[in-house]
Amino acid sequence: MTKTYTFYPGCSSEKKASAANLDISVQSMCHILDIRLNEIKDWNCCSASIGYAEGGELPRLALSARNLGLAQKQSHRKDVVATCAACWLALRETNDRLNEDAEIKAEMDEVLQAAHLTYDGSLRPRHLVEVLIEDIGWDTLKEKVKKPLTGLKIAGYVGCQTNRPFGVCGDSFENPTYLDKMIEICGATPVAFDKKVACCGGALAFSELEKVCGLIKDILQSAKDSGADLIVTPCPVCQLNVEVYQDKVNQMFGTRFKIPVVYYSQLFVAAWGGSWKQAALHQQIVPANVLKRFVR
Amino acid sequence: MAYDLSFAKDVYENAEEGHWIKMCMQCGVCAGSCPLGPHWEFSPRQLFQMIRAGKAEEVLKSESMWMCVSCYHCMVRCPRGLPITHIVHGLARFAVEKKRADKDQVTRRFAKILWENMERGGRIGEMALTTKLYMVNGIPDGVKKGMEMKDQAMSMLKSGRLKMDPLHLSRIRGHAGFKAMLKKAREIEQKKRES
Ligand code: SF4
Ligand code: SF4
Numbered sequence: 001m002t003k004t005y006t007f008y009p010g011c012s013s014e015k016k017a018s019a020a021n022l023d024i025s026v027q028s029m030c031h032i033l034d035i036r037l038n039e040i041k042d043w044n045c046c047s048a049s050i051g052y053a054e055g056g057e058l059p060r061l062a063l064s065a066r067n068l069g070l071a072q073k074q075s076h077r078k079d080v081v082a083t084c085a086a087c088w089l090a091l092r093e094t095n096d097r098l099n100e101d102a103e104i105k106a107e108m109d110e111v112l113q114a115a116h117l118t119y120d121g122s123l124r125p126r127h128l129v130e131v132l133i134e135d136i137g138w139d140t141l142k143e144k145v146k147k148p149l150t151g152l153k154i155a156g157y158v159g160c161q162t163n164r165p166f167g168v169c170g171d172s173f174e175n176p177t178y179l180d181k182m183i184e185i186c187g188a189t190p191v192a193f194d195k196k197v198a199c200c201g202g203a204l205a206f207s208e209l210e211k212v213c214g215l216i217k218d219i220l221q222s223a224k225d226s227g228a229d230l231i232v233t234p235c236p237v238c239q240l241n242v243e244v245y246q247d248k249v250n251q252m253f254g255t256r257f258k259i260p261v262v263y264y265s266q267l268f269v270a271a272w273g274g275s276w277k278q279a280a281l282h283q284q285i286v287p288a289n290v291l292k293r294f295v296r
Numbered sequence: 297m298a299y300d301l302s303f304a305k306d307v308y309e310n311a312e313e314g315h316w317i318k319m320c321m322q323c324g325v326c327a328g329s330c331p332l333g334p335h336w337e338f339s340p341r342q343l344f345q346m347i348r349a350g351k352a353e354e355v356l357k358s359e360s361m362w363m364c365v366s367c368y369h370c371m372v373r374c375p376r377g378l379p380i381t382h383i384v385h386g387l388a389r390f391a392v393e394k395k396r397a398d399k400d401q402v403t404r405r406f407a408k409i410l411w412e413n414m415e416r417g418g419r420i421g422e423m424a425l426t427t428k429l430y431m432v433n434g435i436p437d438g439v440k441k442g443m444e445m446k447d448q449a450m451s452m453l454k455s456g457r458l459k460m461d462p463l464h465l466s467r468i469r470g471h472a473g474f475k476a477m478l479k480k481a482r483e484i485e486q487k488k489r490e491s
Contacts (some may be wrong), residue, residue, distance in 0.1 A: 011420040016459040018422055018452065042469045044418040049366035051414075052385035053392060053407035057312045059481040066477060107484050114480040115473035164368035165381070173372040199331040199367035206429060207406040208332070208363075215331055215365075244448050285451045 003135060005126075006071045006080045007037035010087035011045050012236045019084065019236035021280035025265040026083050026128065028278040032144060032269070033136055037081065040071050046090035049161070050203040061104065062111045064094035068125075069117035083128045083265075085161035085235040086202075091125035092166055127162060129234055129264070133169050133178060141185055146273035147294045148187025155193040155228035156180045157219065157261075159238040163197055173197070182264050183232060186271035195222040200241040209248070216242055217249045220257045229290045230260040232267050239263060243285050260288035270295045300350030307347050310489065312386030316378045320344045326370035326380050332363045340370060340380050343387065356396035361388035362403040393489070405432060413464065418474050421464025 012019035013026075030037055044066055051060040068091065071080045082088035098105045098121040105121065112119055132141060156179035162168060163176055171178050174197060180190035198219055201212030219242055223231050233239050243261040250257055262284065269279035276295050281288050307314040320341070327339030338346065338360045346355050361384050370380040388404070391397035397404055406429060413425045430445070431438035442449075452458035468474060 011414075011422070014419070014459075016456055018457050020457050021455075044468055044474055045414040045420050047411065047414055050403075050407045050410055052312070052382075053388050053404055054411035056389050056393075056482075056485055057386070058485050059478050062477055062481045066474065107481075110484065111477055111481045115470065115477040117473075117477075160365075160367040160369070165371045165379075167372075199365050199369070201331070202365045202367070203406070203410075204332075204363075204365050204403060206410075206426075207402040211332055211335055212365075244452065247447055283455045283457055285455050285457075 002034050002036050003131075004036040004038060004077065005131065006075050006077050006123075007039050008043055008067055008071070008080055008082045008087055008091060008125075009039060010043075010082065010084040012084055012240075018240050021283040022083060022236050022239070022263050022265060024280035024283070025263055025269050025278070028269045028274050028280075029265045029272075032272050032274065033132075033140070035131070035136075038075065040067055040080070041074055042070060043067050046087050048086040048090065048203060051090075058104070058107060058111065061094045061097060062108065064090045065098065065108050065112055065119055066115055066117060067091065068095065068123050069112050069115070069119035071123055072119055073117065078122065078124050079131075080123050080125050081128050081131055082125065083236075085127075085159070086237065088125060088127045089161045089166070095121060095123065095125055127168060127234075129162065129168050129178065138181070138185065141182070141268070144268075144272045145185065145187060147271055149267070149271055149291070149294055150187050152188040152290060152294075153191050153227050153229050154183045154188045154267075155223040155226055155231045156183050156190050156196060157193065157223075157231050157233040157238055157242070158197050159233060159235045160197070160199050160202065161237075162234045179232065179234065179264065182267070186267050188267075191223075191226040191228050193222060193226050193228065195219045198222075200238045202237050202241075205241050205245065209245070210252070212241065213245060213249050213252050216245050217253050217255065220246065220249060220255070220259055223259055224257065228259070230262060230288060232262055232264055234264050236263075246286060258286055260284060260286045260290065262288050262291075300352075303350045303352040303355075304348050307387070307390065311383075311390040313379050313382045314386055314390070316383055317344045317347055319376045319378055321376055323375060325373050325375065326378075329367075329369035329373060330363065331365050331367055331369075336360045336363045340384055343384075353396070355387070356391040356394055357398070359398070359401060361385075361391065362397075362401050364388070415475070415478060417464060417466050418468030418471050419466075421459075421461055421466075423458055423461050424464035427462055
């Protein structure tokens with residue numbers, strides 16, 4: 001039976017935006033799992049983890065409150081699913097603040113009124129990864145595997161905001177295991193990767209690229225040292241930073257990294273017998289050629 | 297030495313999540329958690345201590361808060377449960393409000409450009425955002441930066457992950473309401489600050 005969720009894609013998953021490969025592979029993955037994602041109509045940006053400086057508290061929280069208000073108006077469903085770590089975090093943080101802080105809630109009622117919306121705080125922002133684990137279940141995820149990625153060594157890079165502060169399904173903050181389990185289910189081998197929960201620099205890649213390249217270098221070095229053929233991540237910021245700045249890192253540090261960085265959704269689509277295009281693997285910057293022998 | 301408590305009180309009452317700072321027990325776990333640690337002039341722990349000691353100028357003018365990468369390491373580790381990430385963000389914002397934050401601080405400048413890009417149409421236009429960022433120090437410098445980053449930009453374009461949309465003119469349908477909402481939120485914050 002089709003499972004339907006309200007969906008908040010966020011700016012990076014728009015058509016031809018930086019995480020277009022996430023969106024396309026997520027859509028393919030959900031198609032295979034018979035999940036329907038109903039996009040919130042007319043959603044706005046959540047301002048990610050940098051909105052605080054210019055937006056301040058109430059305007060920043062209002063961004064996600066509007067999205068939640070729209071979701072509530074457009075559907076009776078309680079779950080709002082996000083695929084971007086920062087989007088999910090912003091929705092959850094806002095939702096928590098509205099439920100815990102009566103003053104903010106009262107102010108937000110007034111703020112939302114200006115957009116002819118209301119929001120009562122009762123929706124449940126969820127990450128798509130939680131939906132896969134809790135609603136679909138490991139067994140089903142495993143049953144779908146048609147092309148096990150046997151012999152591939154993969155570094156599961158969880159990063160920050162898919163993991164902290166909320167965590168996924170009660171998994172550990174310091175050593176979460178769900179991503180390694182996903183890699184295993186796909187038939188590949190998760191390597192011991194000591195930068196599993198390290199930070200890629202996030203939005204500061206836009207302002208402090210040199211400092212951030214130091215962080216990215218350490219992540220790539222750790223993946224290389226662990227013998228990984230590729231890196232897999234659930235986060236669009238991690239994916240972008242660690243993939244697109246590899247040349248910069250190589251320039252800065254005299255290294256020669258060329259490690260593909262793909263999304264968990266791309267990995268699943270590949271292992272479930274999807275095509276190169278359905279997995280959006282044609283949209284990689286560092287080509288994920290190691291997957292070629294498994295994917296049509 | 298007598299501590300000037302007025303700054304601490306101001307932070308507790310007016311900076312986002314600032315009241316939590318009272319709860320800090322100075323263990324230093326947060327200080328060891330920041331990925332850009334060496335670039336922090338004062339660690340979160342030190343900032344909180346300085347606030348309690350009334351060092352207003354040193355705190356507000358510090359670049360430290362702008363080194364936060366929002367990794368949330370500190371927040372899940374703090375034995376006192378302080379929402380440190382949000383406190384640090386709150387202090388950065390507080391420094392902006394108090395007109396002490398350097399306008400040319402690169403992350404502050406980026407945050408402003410991003411917010412304007414987002415507010416103009418309701419969503420981010422990535423090409424307009426990066427172009428504006430390059431040009432922030434004038435066109436010659438912008439062209440130089442653009443050249444330095446051209447490989448990255450070209451690879452994004454080629455892989456279909458950067459839309460040719462330098463002007464970013466599209467608007468969400470409810471944009472008027474969206475703008476009115478943000479205006480209202482700013483008014484409420486302004487009123488609170490004045491009272
Ligand atoms: S971890 Fe918490 S209690 Fe310890 S110094 Fe940092 S803020 Fe204070
Ligand atoms: S969230 Fe910010 S303050 Fe906390 S550890 Fe990360 S960089 Fe440091």
